[in-house]
Amino acid sequence: MAISSNNPALSSWIPAPEGTDFPIQNLPFGVFSDAQNPRPRPASIIGNTVIDLCALEELGYFTNLLPAAAPVFSGSTLNPFLQLGKPLWRAVRQRLSDLFNADNDALKNNTAHCAKILFPLENCSLHLPVHIGDYTDFYSSREHATNVGIMFRGADNALMPNWLHLPVGYHGRSSSIVVSGTPIRRPKGQMQLQDGQPPVFGPSRLLDFELEMAFVTGQGKPLGTPINIEEADDFIFGLMLFNDWSARDIQKWEYQPLGPFLGKNFGSSVSPWIVTLDALEPFRTAAPVQEPAVLPYLQYSGNKALNINLSVFIQPEGGAATQICSSNTKYLYWTMEQQLAHHTVNGCNINAGDMLASGTISGPTPNSFGSMLELTWRGTKPLTLSDGAERKFIADGDTVIMKGYAQYPGNGLRIGFGEVSGKVLPAL
């Protein structure tokens, strides 16, 4: 089924720069505030113009579309909207597409309304768009799992025996997920400098990023009831860029036998706009062939990967950014639908606003690896930045920036994610 708000021929009466991440075909969802009104409230965006969804709702633009009982966009998160489910997510995006369509000047000509609804991005602050209930991180890139496995266990045992049979995942920390632009404090912790020696305590020496994407869910089913793979898409609202900051030395010492903990939970960064799965449907592509065949509850048909170009930059304090990685979501071995079906097959319940991240997205070539651990091969092959400085891992003052977009063929139209950035502050 074609989604009409995705029509590449559409244009908006809101001006947008050529090649913007946010054409009228995108219409992502976020939460913003502005200098005059510091109250965070739901928003969308076209070009560099933020659209206040709370104001739109108050002015009646969603009447007969959203439930009349209680406002959906009056709070400081998207959670009430996420609870409504895919038909209303789609209908609201379609309404936005209609309101801002170049052929529809009703709102355009209502300058009083426009003043309440439209805000220049440069005057706005963007906030974490959802209250995240539970956050799960997967490990779904075969290339990443293989690279890490080779480094830690050798080439013969790179992939664990379970890896090709299920999307390995673990629970992460919700409280420390922050929106793009929030500085990240270098963590202190225990690490073992030499095998067999007692641990020492201090600032992490091996601070890393992980290039990931995360999806945000709608309201799931009651505890005890799985979500089948065929219906998984109905529960996926949209996607964000996700930087799973990792302290490799803390992680290495702590993670046996129960998994990563303090090596991860000091902070994770997300991009501010949730790009809907609907907006990304034109960019579905085939995921890697799975061999051996997976168990029936993980089998699917059709194109379930997404062709999203990803890049990572390091920008030293006061310096220019250097691109250090170019990857793509399509490399992921396990799809989002498989992740969600697996997560709930035991009856685990999901709530509106849960976040499920992909794990590091590494591609087949060395420049497509999604972490410093892999890019510098555990520090043995330092990267050189544009100012000539070398990096084995992330230095204090560095800002790590991730960008992502899907590209319509031919016409330059892209569905982008903006960026997720975070500057590393020195340890306390």
Added chain:
Amino acid sequence: MAISSNNPALSSWIPAPEGTDFPIQNLPFGVFSDAQNPRPRPASIIGNTVIDLCALEELGYFTNLLPAAAPVFSGSTLNPFLQLGKPLWRAVRQRLSDLFNADNDALKNNTAHCAKILFPLENCSLHLPVHIGDYTDFYSSREHATNVGIMFRGADNALMPNWLHLPVGYHGRSSSIVVSGTPIRRPKGQMQLQDGQPPVFGPSRLLDFELEMAFVTGQGKPLGTPINIEEADDFIFGLMLFNDWSARDIQKWEYQPLGPFLGKNFGSSVSPWIVTLDALEPFRTAAPVQEPAVLPYLQYSGNKALNINLSVFIQPEGGAATQICSSNTKYLYWTMEQQLAHHTVNGCNINAGDMLASGTISGPTPNSFGSMLELTWRGTKPLTLSDGAERKFIADGDTVIMKGYAQYPGNGLRIGFGEVSGKVLPAL
């Protein structure tokens, strides 16, 4: 500092059975509803009488004590109360102690108020008392970690090298934590029946409980700021019994290298009343000596363990309960204060309503082991129930019941937790 509401000489004008878990010295916090008013609201309890904290607040009994700006007990969880911090937690408990003291008949003689405030427990339903933001599970019993280590890695490598240096922990799933009495559906999942063979899918064959206690936190510090071990108690509101249901076969196949996931997140059960850390202060006792010495951020002085008697029962469908385990919180090697200091030493933030569980609490003797895995030594030594039936793991229809209490010396006065129970339903 003695806490006056803990005075064992106190008695209440609310009648309570001899040896109740809930004398006036306890005054735990929970959330209840009753047949006339199905709205969940905060509560305390004395004996078998539930005390409606929302009604008490509305009737002015907390005036000049709680913030006037917004009601604290008008919602369906204790989270707003948890955000207020220890001085107000303590003051509210003291106010309850005063209101229901046998020497104070002001409220006792106000029958109109009593009718709005006091409810027989038998007419009430108890609910999950907090909205749990993040849930962390530790692995803090040396005996448990050793037992599991011996079974899976042999006696020579039973404890991992990190175990004596830090309280091993991992993130768990908040969404599937349910209150006592909620049935638990036997999970389905992948398991490997024989090493080297492909996995199969089906209902877990090795369903287990884990006897744990969990503590609930107040509002912590901003992201990036640790909570020192000396101040950790200020952030611990109280404790609950916790059953960390575990599917051993699912867990075994999935947990490498990132830890437990679907083997745990199908459900965890908590007791309905949060017993405050204040009420448990008289039962502080010495924790096991830690050798080798821990790093400075984990060092503490004084008695930080708690002497809480724990027991586990299995009650088959339609049958009588058999006690299968007798343990004690004091066996835990790592204290709650160490867990909280460790959890935040990297800057990880905690919020009001987070839950941190101990891990399985096993003692030194075989009858004190806190899981079927250990009690039956991986199924090799089945338990015999009072009806003659054997159990290697938990069967469909079994109700697992955990109880806990601390005992004042001499006079029979106890500070109890009631129980956490859950019945296992057959897989779908």
